[in-house]
Amino acid sequence: MSEIDRERERELRHAIVEVGRWMWERNHIAGTDGNISARLDQDHLLTTPSGIAKGRMNTSDLVITDLSGRVMEGNGRPSSELKVHLATYRLRSDVGSVVHAHPRTAVALTLAGVSLAPVVIPETVLTLGIIAAADYETPGTEALVSVMEESLLRHDAIIMDRHGSITLGTDPYHAYNRLESLEHAAQILFMARALGNVEPLPETEVAHLFELAGHTDQNGE
Numbered sequence: 563m564s565e566i567d568r569e570r571e572r573e574l575r576h577a578i579v580e581v582g583r584w585m586w587e588r589n590h591i592a593g594t595d596g597n598i599s600a601r602l603d604q605d606h607l608l609t610t611p612s613g614i615a616k617g618r619m620n621t622s623d624l625v626i627t628d629l630s631g632r633v634m635e636g637n638g639r640p641s642s643e644l645k646v647h648l649a650t651y652r653l654r655s656d657v658g659s660v661v662h663a664h665p666r667t668a669v670a671l672t673l674a675g676v677s678l679a680p681v682v683i684p685e686t687v688l689t690l691g692i693i694a695a696a697d698y699e700t701p702g703t704e705a706l707v708s709v710m711e712e713s714l715l716r717h718d719a720i721i722m723d724r725h726g727s728i729t730l731g732t733d734p735y736h737a738y739n740r741l742e743s744l745e746h747a748a749q750i751l752f753m754a755r756a757l758g759n760v761e762p763l764p765e766t767e768v769a770h771l772f773e774l775a776g777h778t779d780q781n782g783e
């Protein structure tokens with residue numbers, strides 16, 4: 563097992579604590595909701611422990627696990643929702659951090675059966691690709707991981723029915739920015755639908771945007 567780079571660990575601890583504070587301050591989580599993880603190296607993750615308010619963490623609260631979720635260092639235990647993070651790191655070598663939150667507008671839209679997948683504003687293609695939707699499964703279970711796997715392979719922003727978001731990035735700030743963009747897009751869609759009918763962008767324009775964003779197809783690949 564590789565030796566942990568303590569300088570990298572120190573930087574990631576700081577980033578995760580900062581991202582947790584932003585998530586709480588901007589109402590993307592409440593109380594002890596949500597979780598954040600980052601890849602320390604090929605054998606280790608740094609993650610938030612369960613049962614702690616993610617908006618008011620100290621860098622010493624975080625735990626180091628191996629890639630199966632077994633705690634290697636730290637006092638807490640990881641969230642049951644770490645399963646989705648572990649699956650992500652297993653499936654995607656390009657992902658360095660996973661952020662899970664309960665953004666209000668995006669979750670409310672799932673309750674009303676409104677999908678965020680149709681592209682209505684061009685910016686989302688550049689920052690998020692297609693926002694995928696995952697069917698409802700009990701949070702924290704292997705069944706949820708199973709329904710997520712296909713989306714995790716192809717997308718960087720996923721909204722879980724009646725639950726919350728998973729956003730992926732190269733580091734905690736990158737994954738957090740995608741959460742913020744996802745909730746911002748959800749707020750715009752919510753407001754627009756309150757004002758009238760919302761039409762998605764034409765397919766040809768969506769394809770053009772994906773080309774500009776450097777994706778080879780519309781699955782975020």
Ligand SMILES: [Zn+2]
Pocket residue numbers: 596643662663664701725726
């Ligand atoms: Zn959750």
